[in-house]
Amino acid sequence: TYSGDALLALTVSTVGEIIGNLAFTAVAALLSRLLSLRIGTVGETLGIISLLICGGRFKVMVDLFLVRFMNFGVFIVILIYISEYYDTSIRGLFLSCFFSFGRIASLFVVIPAITLSMNYFWFIILGLAVLSSVAALISFFLQIETKDRAID
Helix, strand or coil: CCCHHHHHHHHHHHHHHHHHHHHHHHHHHHCCHHHHHHHHHHHHHHHHHHHHCCCCHHHHHHHHHHHHHHHHHHHHHHHHHHHHHCCHHHHHHHHHHHHHHHHHHHHHHHHHHHCCCCCCHHHHHHHHHHHHHHHHHHHCCCCCCCCCCCCC
16 A cells, blocks of 8 residues: 555646646647757656755655656647658657657656655666756757747
């Protein structure tokens, strides 16, 4: 069973995911897909690194909220980007692969909320920080903006 703190952290961070979906959809529509992607991946990385800094349970819940806010926001922007970037002949394959991989990977963002009191919490956070940093770095190598681009 989960403790009350873990369930509260999970609930709060899930709300962050819902709000992140709406916020990043709006930002991607108004500004730029690449800018949204870069803001999200860098923000997620900073949020995960912030979890490594000592703080109380409230700070951890705020950090988890922000991490999942950014995580799901990035997920939405990538779906938009793939839809606009790839030709229709392979778009479905890329979307289904990304969606499957992305949803499985996003489950790992919940792990810190569940393991708040466990000894290996910091190893999980460090692993998430490394993965998020790689995603942020990759986002800066993407050069093609798809906003206002005609879809094939």
